[in-house]
Amino acid sequence: xxxxxxxxxxxRKGIPPxxxxxxxxxxxxxYSDAEAEELPKSLTDLxxxxxxxxxxxxxxxx
Amino acid sequence: MxxxxxxxxxxxxxxxxxxxxxxxxxxxxxxLSGDVSAADDLxxxxxxxxxTKFSQYNAGTNMRAWLFTILRNTYLSKRRKQSxxxxxxxxxxxxxMASKPDHDGRLALQELxxxxxxxxxxxxxxxxxxxAMGFSIEEAAETCNCAPGTIKSRANxxxxxxxxxxxxxxxxxxxxxxxxxxxxMAGAPNGF
Numbered sequence: 001x002x003x004x005x006x007x008x009x010x011x012r013k014g015i016p017p018x019x020x021x022x023x024x025x026x027x028x029x030x031y032s033d034a035e036a037e038e039l040p041k042s043l044t045d046l047x048x049x050x051x052x053x054x055x056x057x058x059x060x061x062x
Numbered sequence: 063m064x065x066x067x068x069x070x071x072x073x074x075x076x077x078x079x080x081x082x083x084x085x086x087x088x089x090x091x092x093x094l095s096g097d098v099s100a101a102d103d104l105x106x107x108x109x110x111x112x113x114t115k116f117s118q119y120n121a122g123t124n125m126r127a128w129l130f131t132i133l134r135n136t137y138l139s140k141r142r143k144q145s146x147x148x149x150x151x152x153x154x155x156x157x158x159m160a161s162k163p164d165h166d167g168r169l170a171l172q173e174l175x176x177x178x179x180x181x182x183x184x185x186x187x188x189x190x191x192x193x194a195m196g197f198s199i200e201e202a203a204e205t206c207n208c209a210p211g212t213i214k215s216r217a218n219x220x221x222x223x224x225x226x227x228x229x230x231x232x233x234x235x236x237x238x239x240x241x242x243x244x245x246x247m248a249g250a251p252n253g254f
Contacts, residue, residue, distance in 0.1 A: 014218065015225045022230070023174070023221050027194035030171050034089035039081075046106055047081060050113045 077116055080109060083129050086195060090130060093190040094137045096179045104140075108133040127197075130205045134187060141183070177227045185220035192217045 087108060091101035111132050112119075119128050178186055184206075191202040192213060202217075203210040225231040 015222050015231050019225050019230050020221045023224055024193040026171055026174050027189065030175055031089045031093065031194040034092055035085040039084055040102055042102065043084060043105060043109065046109055
C-alpha cells in the first residue's frame with residue numbers, strides 16, 4: 001500500500017499538496033475505522049436510561 | 063422535553079438524532095484524548111450534558127457541530143483540571159520517530175496516530191475535524207469557536223508538523239528496523 005511516502009520537497013512555508021492529501025487520506029482511514037466500531041453497551045444503556053427517566057417525569061406530571 | 067408532534071401523529075423526539083452522531087463523536091474523542099477508555103467516558107459526559115441541556119440547542123441548526131462543541135469543551139475543561147498540559151515536544155519526537163512507509167499500511171497508520179498525539183490540541187482538533195471527519199472549515203470554526211482562517215491555519219500547521227515528524231516533507235525514505243519502529247509504537251499510547 002502506498003502510504004505516507006513523501007516524494008516531493010517541501011518548502012519553509014508549507015508542504016506539497018500531495019503530502020497534505022496523503023495525510024488527510026490516512027487520517028480518514030484511521031478515523032473511519034473508529035467510527036465503524038459498534039457502540040459500547042454503556043452508551044446505548046445510558047441513552048435508554050435517559051429516555052426512561054424523561055418518560056417517568058412526563059408520567060409523574062400527568 | 064416533549065417531542066414534536068408530526069402530521070402523522072406520533073411525537074418525534076429531536077434528541078433521537080444524538081445517537082446518529084455517536085460514532086463520529088467517539089472517534090473525535092479518541093483523537094483528542096488519545097485513549098479509548100477516556101474517550102468513551104468523554105462521550106458519556108457529552109451525551110449527558112446534551113440530553114439535560116437540550117433546551118439550549120436551537121432546532122434546525124447543526125446538531126453535529128453542537129455536540130462536537132460540547133465534547134471539545136468537556137475535554138478541554140477536564141484537561142485543565144487535571145493540569146497535565148503536554149508541550150509539543152516536536153523536536154524530541156522528530157528525533158525519535160522512525161517511519162516505515164509503504165511496507166505495512168497498518169503500521170503506518172499507527173505511526174500517524176502516534177504522531178498526532180504530539181501535536182498541540184488546537185492543531186490536532188482542527189486537523190481531525192477538517193482532514194479526517196469531513197467538516198467544512200466553517201463548521202469546524204463553529205465547533206471550535208474560532209475564525210475559519212484560524213482553523214485553516216491550524217490544520218495546515220498540523221499537516222506540516224506531521225510531515226516533519228514522519229519524514230514526509232523532504233521525501234526522505236528512512237530505512238528502519240522492526241525494532242526501532244516497535245520501540246516508537248511501544249512508547250505511544252493506544253488511542254485506536
